[in-house]
Amino acid sequence: AAAAPAGSGALTFKPIPPNTLDTVIVPNGYDHSVLLAWGDEVVPGAPAWRADRQSPAAQARQFGFNNDWLVTLPLDRRGRRALLVVNHEYTNENLMFPGFTTLDALTVEQIKIAMAAHGLSVVEVERVGDSGEWRPVGKGARRLNRRITASTKMRFTGPAAGSPLLRTAADPRGLTVRGSLNNCAGGLTPWGTILSGEENFNQYFVGGDGVPAQTKPALARYGIDTVNRYPSGSRKWERADERFDLTRNPNEANRFGWILELDPYNPDSTPRKHTALGRFKHEGAEIILAKDGRVVAYMGDDERFDYLYKFVSDKKMRRGNGPAQRAHNMTLLESGTLYVAQFEATSAAEIDGSGTLPTDGAFNGAGRWIPLARGNQSLVAGMTIDEVLVHTRLAADKVGATKMDRPEDVAPNPRTGKVYAALTNNTRRGAAGQPAADEVNPRANNKHGHILEITENSSDNAAETFTWTIPIVCGDPTDPSTFFAGYDKTKVSPISCPDNLDFDAHGNLWISTDGNALGSNDGLFAVPVEGPERGHVKQFLTVPTGAEQASAHIAPDNRTAFVSVQHPGELDGASIDNPASTWPDGDFARPAVITVWRLDGRQIGA
Ligand code: FEO
Ligand code: CA
Numbered sequence: 001a002a003a004a005p006a007g008s009g010a011l012t013f014k015p016i017p018p019n020t021l022d023t024v025i026v027p028n029g030y031d032h033s034v035l036l037a038w039g040d041e042v043v044p045g046a047p048a049w050r051a052d053r054q055s056p057a058a059q060a061r062q063f064g065f066n067n068d069w070l071v072t073l074p075l076d077r078r079g080r081r082a083l084l085v086v087n088h089e090y091t092n093e094n095l096m097f098p099g100f101t102t103l104d105a106l107t108v109e110q111i112k113i114a115m116a117a118h119g120l121s122v123v124e125v126e127r128v129g130d131s132g133e134w135r136p137v138g139k140g141a142r143r144l145n146r147r148i149t150a151s152t153k154m155r156f157t158g159p160a161a162g163s164p165l166l167r168t169a170a171d172p173r174g175l176t177v178r179g180s181l182n183n184c185a186g187g188l189t190p191w192g193t194i195l196s197g198e199e200n201f202n203q204y205f206v207g208g209d210g211v212p213a214q215t216k217p218a219l220a221r222y223g224i225d226t227v228n229r230y231p232s233g234s235r236k237w238e239r240a241d242e243r244f245d246l247t248r249n250p251n252e253a254n255r256f257g258w259i260l261e262l263d264p265y266n267p268d269s270t271p272r273k274h275t276a277l278g279r280f281k282h283e284g285a286e287i288i289l290a291k292d293g294r295v296v297a298y299m300g301d302d303e304r305f306d307y308l309y310k311f312v313s314d315k316k317m318r319r320g321n322g323p324a325q326r327a328h329n330m331t332l333l334e335s336g337t338l339y340v341a342q343f344e345a346t347s348a349a350e351i352d353g354s355g356t357l358p359t360d361g362a363f364n365g366a367g368r369w370i371p372l373a374r375g376n377q378s379l380v381a382g383m384t385i386d387e388v389l390v391h392t393r394l395a396a397d398k399v400g401a402t403k404m405d406r407p408e409d410v411a412p413n414p415r416t417g418k419v420y421a422a423l424t425n426n427t428r429r430g431a432a433g434q435p436a437a438d439e440v441n442p443r444a445n446n447k448h449g450h451i452l453e454i455t456e457n458s459s460d461n462a463a464e465t466f467t468w469t470i471p472i473v474c475g476d477p478t479d480p481s482t483f484f485a486g487y488d489k490t491k492v493s494p495i496s497c498p499d500n501l502d503f504d505a506h507g508n509l510w511i512s513t514d515g516n517a518l519g520s521n522d523g524l525f526a527v528p529v530e531g532p533e534r535g536h537v538k539q540f541l542t543v544p545t546g547a548e549q550a551s552a553h554i555a556p557d558n559r560t561a562f563v564s565v566q567h568p569g570e571l572d573g574a575s576i577d578n579p580a581s582t583w584p585d586g587d588f589a590r591p592a593v594i595t596v597w598r599l600d601g602r603q604i605g606a
């Protein structure tokens with residue numbers, strides 16, 4: 001990794017106010033531009049995109065829809081060229097196809113376009129002059145550009161590869177799978193590959209009463225309807241590809257919900273889904289090294305009352321970037337220990353669900369990582385290793401893991417090793433028949449979410465015990481149920497529904513929001529997590545009407561924020577014919593990745 005840039009890391013930018021403008025707003029002294037938007041050329045020779053001239057073959061070479069997590073990997077030593085890797089989480093067909101009426105009315109051709117708009121993009125990019133602005137490289141120099149779609153061939157690794165639970169008619173050995181779906185967040189590995197999480201994969205499958213009876217409990221636990229064949233909002237992808245019909249291919253859903261690893265430096269590489277990291281609605285996976293050199297991945301399962309996980313590899317990372325070291329390191333996620341988090345029980349008397357701090361002045365406590373599987377061995381009574389890894393939610397249910405308020409991104413701070421989890425919201429917390437507020441999810445009807453900080457025992461990320469605290473309970477700072485690490489609440493920006501997390505070179509936390517419940521647009525916020533400014537949340541950017549601030553990547557030199565603007569114009573009743581947003585082109589909305597930089601060329605946020 002590059003050395004951290006000089007400077008104190010103090011965040012001195014003037015925060016922007018909350019707003020509802022249909023554009024991107026950045027602080028004074030900053031500028032932004034669109035780097036890539038839906039439909040732009042990725043694979044050389046892709047046809048120019050036009051709303052009325054879409055095709056599956058064209059889309060499979062063009063930038064996909066709903067860009068989410070993103071990262072850059074260096075292509076030179078001077079920081080002038082890089083590989084940009086971007087997830088494409090899902091599609092909004094109403095914002096894609098002129099004349100859209102209902103999902104039912106989509107043609108098979110349109111469903112295939114949507115399939116090709118999923119996955120990932122790998123794009124060679126270059127710095128503009130000496131600024132913090134970036135653009136795609138010119139034609140003829142895009143050797144590494146690549147699209148991954150819902151059809152790209154991938155293979156399974158780890159203990160559950162080849163499991164009967166993964167076998168289908170098309171893949172009787174259970175070793176290969178076509179495509180990746182609902183790629184939400186991800187992570188960069190120290191050996192120069194990327195990880196990508198398959199999140200809400202259930203929506204692509206039809207189930208219903210016709211699925212085999214023995215598959216129903218697990219399918220239902222993963223959100224697939226086993227009573228109604230077509231619950232509302234069904235995508236009906238089985239009309240285009242029979243493998244999405246679980247009455248015919250009941251195991252196909254087991255082949256999604258994984259963490260995949262992609263080597264973007266090799267455009268011919270086969271992406272791998274790592275079964276050792278378990279199967280759930282994977283938000284993403286972020287990596288740090290344990291004290292002894294083993295690799296630790298932190299992961300969230302984004303569902304109300306689901307869990308936080310971590311994986312610790314069996315083998316240690318080898319330093320260096322030679323072919324032998326890299327080949328070794330690419331096997332690290334194939335075997336290890338999978339854990340789920342349990343937070344110590346707290347007395348109901350101390351937590352009343354109002355969000356008021358307990359008498360000891362902090363939401364805090366201890367906790368432990370419960371091992372579910374170690375290598376090829378199940379550690380859960382009554383479940384085989386295949387069952388633990390394929391039906392990981394059921395395994396975690398059995399061991400008493402702590403039900404959380406929708407774990408989104410879980411990210412270790414590379415400067416301190418402390419781990420931060422975005423618990424985005426959970427309006428059912430404390431509702432009738434649902435789990436009550438507890439100290440680690442302290443607010444009933446948790447509309448705005450909170451940030452959790454975990455400190456591993458002995459500051460070793462491979463530890464099996466930890467302590468934790470909640471530095472930020474989100475919302476309007478005038479709301480008494482909010483908390484900003486004790487910082488003066490008259491000086492912080494309102495923040496709601498934290499989702500994606502990133503750290504800049506100085507260890508400041510950058511928070512992207514999804515679904516701001518305070519009524520203004522989503523945005524990007526920065527906050528120090530150490531020192532006297534801890535808790536001083538400041539808003540850096542807002543995204544256009546209806547958009548989610550899906551992800552931000554602060555470049556290693558701290559001079560650029562790569563920002564993913566997802567689903568602009570996603571409002572009820574809106575469509576490409578009746579747009580709620582006209583960003584960025586002025587006619588209708590397209591999801592896009594932008595870069596943000598400082599006009600004086602200095603570090604972002606400073
Ligand atoms: Fe796709 Fe959990 O955000
Ligand atoms: Ca306490």
Ligand code: CA
Pocket residue numbers: 184185283408499500514550
């Ligand atoms: Ca997310």
Ligand code: CA
Pocket residue numbers: 408424499514
């Ligand atoms: Ca989200």
